Amino acid sequence: xxxxxxxxxxxxxxxxxxxxxxxxxxxxxxxxxxxxxxxxxxxxxxxxxxxxxxxxxxxxxxxxxxxxxxxxxxxxxxxxxxxxxxxxxxxxxxxxxxxxxxxxxxxxxxxxxxxxxxxxxxxxxxxxxxxxxxxxxxxxxxxxxxxxxxxxxxxxxxxxxxxxxxxxxxxxxxxxxxxxxxxxxxxxxxxxxxxxxxxxxxxxxxxxx
Amino acid sequence: xxxxxxxxxxxxxxxxxxxxxxxxxxxxxxxxxxxxxxxxxxxxxxxxxxxxxxxxxxxxxxxxxxxxxxxxxxxxxxxxxxxxxxxxxxxxxxxxxxxxxxxxxxxxxxxxxxxxxxxxxxxxxxxxxxxxxxxxxxxxxxxxxxxxxxxxxxxxxxxxxxxxxxxxxxxxxxxxxxxxxxxxxxxxxxxxxxxxxxxxxxxxxxxxx
DNA sequence: GGAAAAATTAATCATTTGATTAAAATATTT
DNA sequence: AAATATTTTAATCAAATGATTAATTTTTCC
Numbered sequence: 461x462x463x464x465x466x467x468x469x470x471x472x473x474x475x476x477x478x479x480x481x482x483x484x485x486x487x488x489x490x491x492x493x494x495x496x497x498x499x500x501x502x503x504x505x506x507x508x509x510x511x512x513x514x515x516x517x518x519x520x521x522x523x524x525x526x527x528x529x530x531x532x533x534x535x536x537x538x539x540x541x542x543x544x545x546x547x548x549x550x551x552x553x554x555x556x557x558x559x560x561x562x563x564x565x566x567x568x569x570x571x572x573x574x575x576x577x578x579x580x581x582x583x584x585x586x587x588x589x590x591x592x593x594x595x596x597x598x599x600x601x602x603x604x605x606x607x608x609x610x611x612x613x614x615x616x617x618x619x620x621x622x623x624x625x626x627x628x629x630x631x632x633x634x635x636x637x638x639x640x641x642x643x644x645x646x647x648x649x650x651x652x653x654x655x656x657x658x659x660x661x662x663x664x665x666x667x668x669x
Numbered sequence: 670x671x672x673x674x675x676x677x678x679x680x681x682x683x684x685x686x687x688x689x690x691x692x693x694x695x696x697x698x699x700x701x702x703x704x705x706x707x708x709x710x711x712x713x714x715x716x717x718x719x720x721x722x723x724x725x726x727x728x729x730x731x732x733x734x735x736x737x738x739x740x741x742x743x744x745x746x747x748x749x750x751x752x753x754x755x756x757x758x759x760x761x762x763x764x765x766x767x768x769x770x771x772x773x774x775x776x777x778x779x780x781x782x783x784x785x786x787x788x789x790x791x792x793x794x795x796x797x798x799x800x801x802x803x804x805x806x807x808x809x810x811x812x813x814x815x816x817x818x819x820x821x822x823x824x825x826x827x828x829x830x831x832x833x834x835x836x837x838x839x840x841x842x843x844x845x846x847x848x849x850x851x852x853x854x855x856x857x858x859x860x861x862x863x864x865x866x867x868x869x870x871x872x873x874x875x876x877x878x
Numbered sequence: 879g880g881a882a883a884a885a886t887t888a889a890t891c892a893t894t895t896g897a898t899t900a901a902a903a904t905a906t907t908t
Numbered sequence: 909a910a911a912t913a914t915t916t917t918a919a920t921c922a923a924a925t926g927a928t929t930a931a932t933t934t935t936t937c938c
Contacts, residue, residue: 478915492790493705493791494703494706494787496702496706497703497706497791499894499895499896500895500896500897501894501895509916510916510917510918511896511897511917512898512899512916512917512918513916514896516915516916520896521896521897574790576844577840577841577843577844578703578783578787580847581701581783581843582702582703582706584843584847587844587847591844591847591848592848594848594850596848597848613866614859616845616849616851616859617859617862617863617866620834620838620841620845620863621833621834621866621870623837623841624830624834624835624836624837625829625830625833625834626833627833627837628829628833628836628837629833631786631840632786632829634789634790634793635785635786635789635800636825636829638793638796639800639801639803639805639806640803640806640807640825641803650823650825653823653826654829657822657826658830660877661870661874661877664873664874664876664877665873665874667873668869668870687885687886708925708926709925709926709927710924710925710926718886719886719887719888720887720926720927721887721888721927721928721929722885722886722887723927724926724928725885726885729926729927730925730926730927
């Protein structure tokens with residue numbers, strides 16, 4: 461029987477693989493092509509399942525999308541909390557942590573930034589739930605330390621640059637590879653090198669003035 | 670009579686405004702929503718014209734899109750050529766020029782980077798025509814100067830960071846504004862401030878080691 | 879002014895796409 | 909094993925969408 465929108469009754473020992481297959485396929489296709497360009501048939505095909513099963517397990521394309529989006533936001537924002545709220549580490553150490561963790565994550569999930577920024581543009585409403593709270597950044601130790609170090613500069617200016625250095629290459633990847641004739645292994649190696657380069661550059665920036 | 674796909678016959682003194690209205694509307698809608706999420710009806714409505722006129726003046730959604738894409742690539746890559754091939758300016762001066770010109774352009778066309786990178790992902794083929802030649806960057810004076818300054822470092826590492834600092838904030842804009850509660854005027858002012866900040870940061874990075 | 883050409887419109891078509899349904903297949907329970 | 913519940917499938921629907929057509933209006937040119 462079809463799931464209602466009220467209570468989701470699950471059998472005791474279900475073969476979860478079908479539902480999980482759909483989610484996995486949805487992750488892949490949504491993240492690669494975005495909501496608008498993704499057809500439910502793409503997902504069904506990617507999962508190797510009948511189209512109707514998408515609506516059977518999840519109510520609609522939108523609901524399925526929301527689940528994927530929530531997961532991805534978690535991955536994208538999840539790990540910086542512990543770093544930027546750590547009272548015991550220096551600014552420089554925080555930068556190192558953010559850089560290396562972000563680059564590791566992006567090597568595994570290169571489509572995430574584009575996915576999140578794209579949907580944030582097209583459908584700001586859907587982000588409202590998954591987005592970090594307003595004061596998540598503002599109240600962080602990281603921002604406090606930045607203000608102390610550079611009292612006369614907006615701390616978000618540095619943050620934007622640091623994130624730009626980390627994330628932007630992954631966004632530019634298709635264009636960059638085409639223009640510079642860079643193959644995947646070489647690109648990966650470059651990104652790995654940036655784990656050392658970016659913190660060094662940030663230190664130089666923070667020392668200024 | 671309808672235009673054929675062979676020769677486009679134009680009257681001598683046509684009122685070009687209809688064709689131009691369509692192109693202008695197509696620029697707006699395509700750039701904001703991307704190819705897949707744009708419906709031809711959106712463009713017709715934006716232009717205040719009958720839907721059939723799109724196919725009358727341009728053959729198809731794809732053809733219209735190609736025109737817009739070509740234009741945008743021109744805007745995005747067009748102005749850096751004269752700067753990076755200038756034999757008479759220093760590395761630092763080139764950085765200043767790139768930063769200020771890019772930020773000016775992005776203030777006027779904030780949707781461009783996302784548009785180009787998005788379509789580069791979804792439809793790499795369509796870029797092939799409009800993309801700069803393989804050696805456009807490699808043979809530039811800018812890259813040569815970077816190699817001289819930092820012989821033991823891939824010059825594209827610096828380039829990626831510089832572009833990241835410039836462009837990334839415009840990509841993150843919707844997310845950033847939501848998280849930090851930054852209104853448009855404040856954001857604009859921040860971007861203006863980066864015209865001075867980024868060159869200073871780049872100088873610090875180039876002085877390293 | 880009138881014929882020819884060009885531009886515009888409303889109606890319609892064919893395909894795509896998200897969703898639904900009823901029947902069939904499979905699993906679970908008693 | 910029968911009965912019941914759950915899962916899966918094939919067929920279909922309704923709306924959306926890119927495109928076309930035939931008729932109408934407007935412009936051009938003699």
